[in-house]
Amino acid sequence: TFSVPPRRDLVATESYNIMREVGAKMKWKQIGDIIVLNRNVENPEKYLKMKGVKTVVKIERIKGRIRRPEVKVLVGADTETTHKENKCLFKLDVATIMWSKGNTYERMRIPRLIEDGETIVDMFAGIGYFSIPIAVHANPKKVYAIEINPKAYHYLKENMKLNKVQDKIRPILGDSRIIAPKLSADRVLMGYVVNTHHYLDAALKCLKEGGILHYHETAPEKIKFKRPIKRVKKAAKPREVKILNKRIIKKYSPGVWHVVIDAKID
Numbered sequence: 493t494f495s496v497p498p499r500r501d502l503v504a505t506e507s508y509n510i511m512r513e514v515g516a517k518m519k520w521k522q523i524g525d526i527i528v529l530n531r532n533v534e535n536p537e538k539y540l541k542m543k544g545v546k547t548v549v550k551i552e553r554i555k556g557r558i559r560r561p562e563v564k565v566l567v568g569a570d571t572e573t574t575h576k577e578n579k580c581l582f583k584l585d586v587a588t589i590m591w592s593k594g595n596t597y598e599r600m601r602i603p604r605l606i607e608d609g610e611t612i613v614d615m616f617a618g619i620g621y622f623s624i625p626i627a628v629h630a631n632p633k634k635v636y637a638i639e640i641n642p643k644a645y646h647y648l649k650e651n652m653k654l655n656k657v658q659d660k661i662r663p664i665l666g667d668s669r670i671i672a673p674k675l676s677a678d679r680v681l682m683g684y685v686v687n688t689h690h691y692l693d694a695a696l697k698c699l700k701e702g703g704i705l706h707y708h709e710t711a712p713e714k715i716k717f718k719r720p721i722k723r724v725k726k727a728a729k730p731r732e733v734k735i736l737n738k739r740i741i742k743k744y745s746p747g748v749w750h751v752v753i754d755a756k757i758d
């Protein structure tokens with residue numbers, strides 16, 4: 493069995509997040525044994541001197557609804573790797589799948605909120621960004637992990653095996669707008685930032701009375717909490733909404749924040 497990470501891990505991650513803000517101008521991040529650059533550098537071969545680095549790629553752009561990265565391989569060839577975070581293993585192909593370091597704290601925060609025996613619907617499961625740490629560190633009855641992209645779905649299933657949580661997660665390949673309303677959950681995760689509000693109706697149909705919603709959105713500074721809260725309340729009407737928490741996850745673009753709202757919906 494696994495335990496919830498001790499508080500000091502979270503403190504360490506928070507300070508890591510601050511460092512990340514400072515280092516946001518940095519050109520690279522390491523995912524497993526791959527260096528991912530966000531701009532051109534001279535002599536990318538130099539990264540191979542770092543312990544365990546096998547490939548260096550550069551992100552050209554991130555495309556479309558499924559947030560698919562386009563990368564150029566600069567050094568090496570293999571773009572598949574296994575990244576370790578918070579005692580969880582995430583296998584992915586950096587050429588086709590996103591890995592956001594800025595979401596690290598959120599991926600650690602969520603499992604700590606789960607009460608034993610909860611049924612959870614993860615509407616945008618990806619490779620298991622939230623479903624895996626929940627299954628590893630908490631004790632839910634079941635996590636329904638919905639993912640529309642077959643490539644991400646493939647790694648979601650791989651990661652369930654790698655982390656030995658096949659019994660805790662039920663992966664579903666498909667559109668959460670169609671699938672979520674057919675399910676019933678104590679908690680719904682909406683970890684997606686392109687027009688997430690278009691999925692609120694589906695999320696609310698799925699959420700039991702008194703259930704908890706984690707709603708993500710990207711919003712300009714001035715309305716960063718106001719707009720997502722307004723949207724949740726509007727979609728939930730006439731159900732009563734209690735805002736439990738609101739937090740900035742990371743900077744999305746100049747003047748725009750990726751935020752999350754935790755709301756209890758009666």
Ligand code: SAM
Binds near residue numbers: 621
């Ligand atoms: N929160 C994640 C993290 O911690 O890094 C990142 C979010 S992930 C990029 C969002 C996922 O939602 C993608 O894998 C995308 O394919 C999936 N997705 C987009 N629209 C969907 C839909 N309608 N139904 C199910 N999955 C969807």
